[in-house]
Structure formats: structure tokens, C-alpha cells
Amino acid sequence: MPDSFKFELVSPERLLVSEDVSSVVVPGTEGDMTVMAQHAPTMTSIKPGVVTVNAAGGGAERYVVFGGFADIQPESCTLLAESAMRVDDIDRDDLTRRIQEAREDVSDAGDDDSRTKAEDYLAQLTTLEKAILPA
Amino acid sequence: MPSLKDLRNRIASVKATQKITKAMQMVAAAKLRRAQEAAEAARPYSERMATVLANIAGAVQGSDAPALMTGTGKDDTYLMVVCTAERGLCGGFNAQIARLAREHIRKLVAEGKTVKIICVGKKGYDILRRDFQSMIIDRVDLREVKQIRFTDADAIARKVIGLFEAGEFDVCRLFYSNFKSVISQVPTAQQIIPAAAEAGEAEEAAAAAQGGAIYDYEPDAGAILEDLIPRNIAVQIFRALLENAAGEMGAKMTAMDNATRNAGEMIDKLSITYNRQRQAQITKELIEIISGAEAL
Numbered sequence: 136m137p138d139s140f141k142f143e144l145v146s147p148e149r150l151l152v153s154e155d156v157s158s159v160v161v162p163g164t165e166g167d168m169t170v171m172a173q174h175a176p177t178m179t180s181i182k183p184g185v186v187t188v189n190a191a192g193g194g195a196e197r198y199v200v201f202g203g204f205a206d207i208q209p210e211s212c213t214l215l216a217e218s219a220m221r222v223d224d225i226d227r228d229d230l231t232r233r234i235q236e237a238r239e240d241v242s243d244a245g246d247d248d249s250r251t252k253a254e255d256y257l258a259q260l261t262t263l264e265k266a267i268l269p270a
Numbered sequence: 271m272p273s274l275k276d277l278r279n280r281i282a283s284v285k286a287t288q289k290i291t292k293a294m295q296m297v298a299a300a301k302l303r304r305a306q307e308a309a310e311a312a313r314p315y316s317e318r319m320a321t322v323l324a325n326i327a328g329a330v331q332g333s334d335a336p337a338l339m340t341g342t343g344k345d346d347t348y349l350m351v352v353c354t355a356e357r358g359l360c361g362g363f364n365a366q367i368a369r370l371a372r373e374h375i376r377k378l379v380a381e382g383k384t385v386k387i388i389c390v391g392k393k394g395y396d397i398l399r400r401d402f403q404s405m406i407i408d409r410v411d412l413r414e415v416k417q418i419r420f421t422d423a424d425a426i427a428r429k430v431i432g433l434f435e436a437g438e439f440d441v442c443r444l445f446y447s448n449f450k451s452v453i454s455q456v457p458t459a460q461q462i463i464p465a466a467a468e469a470g471e472a473e474e475a476a477a478a479a480q481g482g483a484i485y486d487y488e489p490d491a492g493a494i495l496e497d498l499i500p501r502n503i504a505v506q507i508f509r510a511l512l513e514n515a516a517g518e519m520g521a522k523m524t525a526m527d528n529a530t531r532n533a534g535e536m537i538d539k540l541s542i543t544y545n546r547q548r549q550a551q552i553t554k555e556l557i558e559i560i561s562g563a564e565a566l
Contacts, residue, residue, distance in 0.1 A: 143314075143318070145314050145315045145318055146315065146420070147312055147315045147316075147420040147423075147504075147505060147508055148308070148311060148312060148315075148419065148420055149311035149312070149314075150311065150314045150315075163488055164488070164489060165488050165489060175486055176484060176485045176486065177485060177486040177487070177488060178322070178325070178326060178485050178486070178487050178488070178491075178494055179487070179488035179494075180488070180489070180493070180494050180497055204322060204494065204497075204498060206318070206321070206322045206325070213318050213322070215315060215318055215319060215322065217420070217501070218420065
């Protein structure tokens with residue numbers, strides 16, 4: 136059984152990662168999951184969070200993504216992120232701005248459905264902020 | 271016949287113009303490279319998106335599919351999203367897109383459909399408002415934007431989807447210029463809502479490529495699709511804007527190259543006239559002096 140597979144992280148602006156990896160931790164909307172080779176074909180949506188990429192040759196990289204989709208197949212995994220960057224490159228102001236916008240969305244929400252959605256998104260963002268920014 | 275001084279001024283002014291067009295050409299060349307890189311960098315995403323969409327569209331059939339994919343079942347009202355450049359001086363680039371849009375609009379109006387227009391970019395608005403002022407419902411200004419980012423496209427997509435959900439239109443078409451090469455940009459019309467027809471073709475291709483893999487969906491296919499389709503629209507718009515940006519620069523480069531060459535030709539012609547006239551004047555003066563001396 137092969138122990139590595141092809142992983143690609145793409146954002147609309149560019150292709151961030153395209154390499155052989157041993158495992159990837161993906162922040163799915165229904166919970167984080169670790170994808171390894173020979174995973175059953177799965178399609179999942181992604182919440183804002185951290186993607187950890189464990190390269191086949193050792194070494195790990197962490198990326199921040201803001202929502203998107205993962206297309207998982209036995210020999211490959213493609214992550215379509217709405218916006219993605221390395222954890223080291225994250226712009227604090229940008230994150231703060233997103234949180235601020237999410238707060239406004241919550242207060243602007245017209246009906247219960249959209250409010251729940253906005254609140255979820257805000258909660259995910261604040262969790263993310265705590266996870267990557269040392270207090 | 272213009273005097274020598276007039277000619278001198280004329281030559282100086284054409285030379286100044288030539289310098290400007292030359293500089294603009296070089297700026298366009300540099301910007302073109304950047305725009306081309308951006309367009310190429312965005313390509314993997316839209317390709318992967320098409321595959322994912324095709325996969326999932328195969329899983330969600332019939333009535334489960336969201337309205338953005340199947341349409342409203344009518345085609346009475348059309349929304350035209352016309353993407354053009356913000357600036358002129360790029361040859362027929364903007365005019366070509368506007369002409370294509372105008373043809374489509376005229377045809378639809380003749381068929382008795384209602385047409386609404388959203389103009390992205392100032393030039394398209396300037397051209398279209400002459401004929402269709404009353405149909406333009408909105409315009410998007412990207413003049414402040416140096417490098418088009420996904421969020422710009424996303425904002426437009428949101429606007430379009432918002433209008434769709436409010437029942438403002440049934441079919442949405444996107445007009446932009448497809449960047450084929452530096453010298454060739456093809457104005458293109460693309461239907462983005464409903465997306466069903468296009469997804470159908472892609473689906474077959476993907477199914478053939480993957481041997482019809484059966485997917486697990488998290489949460490469920492319908493929910494993912496509902497999320498995916500608006501994003502796909504944003505991606506399509508983003509791609510159109512990037513193609514436009516590259517095309518605009520390509521067209522500008524060609525136009526400015528022509529302008530520089532024309533200025534060169536004009537300078538040559540003016541210089542010849544100038545020299546001839548100077549020579550004529552000298553000859554005339556000589557004749558005056560000689561005939562004056564002979565008279566003595």
C-alpha cells in the first residue's frame with residue numbers, strides 16, 4: 136500500500152502546494168479529519184481553520200484557509216480554498232478585519248437562518264484566531 | 271503652405287506624442303506580463319473547480335439541484351454582465367466587447383425579452399448607456415483596483431446572486447474578452463446562470479476520466495452544491511476579469527505600437543516638407559541677392 140499521495144492546495148489566485156504527502160489534516164465543517172493515502176472518495180466543505188500538510192519526505196507545513204472544499208480520492212486530494220496562506224504569512228490586520236466583518240454580518244442578519252450561519256462563521260474565525268495567534 | 275516655424279512646432283509636438291505612446295507601450299508590456307501571470311495562476315483553481323462541480327452535479331440529480339443550476343424554468347428576463355476595461359487607448363478592445371453585448375441585447379429585445387445590464391468597467395458603461403441607458407441597473411467601478419483579487423469578483427458574484435434570489439432575472443450572461451494571445455482577444459459571451467448545460471458536458475468528461483467514482487459527501491451533496499455553485503459563479507467572473515485585464519494590456523500594447531509607428535512616419539514626412547521648404551527659401555534669397563547684384 137502506497138504511503139504517500141498527491142496533495143494540491145489551490146486558491147483562486149494561485150496554486151500554493153502541489154506535492155506528495157503522507158497525510159493532511161483538513162478542517163472539515165463536520166470536524167477535522169486526517170487524510171491519508173487510500174482514503175475513500177470524499178467531498179467535504181471546509182470551515183476556516185488550519186491545514187497541516189505532512190510532506191512525504193518529512194517536515195510539516197501549516198496553512199490557514201478561509202472556507203472551501205476538499206475533493207479526496209484514493210491517490211489524490213485537492214483542496215479548493217477560498218483564500219489560503221501560510222500560517223507564518225498571515226496578516227493579523229486581515230484576520231481582524233474578517234472578524235469585524237463577520238460581527239457586522241451577525242448584527243445585520245435579517246432572519247434566523249442567516250444569523251445562525253453568520254454566528255457559526257464568526258465562531259470559526261475566533262477559534263482560528265486563538266489557534267494561530269499566541270495570546 | 272505652413273511657415274517654417276509652424277512646421278518646426280508641428281514636428282516637436284509629434285515627437286513629444288511619440289515619446290508618450292512609446293512609454294505607454296512599454297508600461298503596457300510590463301503590465302501585460304503581470305496580468306498574464308495572474309491569469310495563468312488562476313487557471314488551476316477554475317479547472318479543479320470544474321472537475322469537482324462535474325462530479326457533484328452527477329450525484330445530485332433533478333429536483334434536488336439548486337435553482338442557480340437549473341434556472342427558474344423561464345427565460346423572460348436576461349441579465350447581462352458586461353466586463354470591459356476602465357481605460358481607453360487600447361484599440362478596439364472595449365468597442366468589440368460592447369458590440370457583442372449590443373448584438374445580444376438587440377436580439378433579445380426583438381424577441382420580446384426583458385434585458386437588464388450590469389456594467390463592470392467604465393468604458394463599457396460609457397458605450398452602452400448611449401443606447402440602453404434605461405436597462406442599466408448597476409455598474410461596478412474597478413478603477414481603484416490595481417491587481418484584481420478574488421474578493422473583487424466575489425463582490426460582483428454576490429450582487430448577481432442576490433438579484434437572482436430576488437427573482438430579478440432568469441438567465442445571466444457574462445461578456446468579456448477571451449485572451450488568446452497578445453494580438454488576438456476574442457469577445458466572448460458566456461452563460462453563467464443557469465449553469466446546467468455546461469455542467470452536463472463536463473460531467474460526462476469527468477465520469478469518463480474517473481470511472482465514475484462514488485463519493486462520500488460531508489455534509490451532504492445538496493448542501494455542498496448549494497455552497498459550490500455561488501462560488502463557481504464567482505470563479506467564472508474572476509476568470510473573466512483576469513482575461514480582460516490581460517487582453518486590455520495586450521490590446522493597449524498593440525495600439526500604442528501602431529501609434530508610435532504612425533508618429534514616426536509623420537515625423538519623416540514633416541521633416542521632408544520642412545527641409546524642402548528651407549531649401550526653397552534659401553534658393554529664393556540667393557536669387558534675390560544675385561539679381562540685386564546684377565542690377566547694379
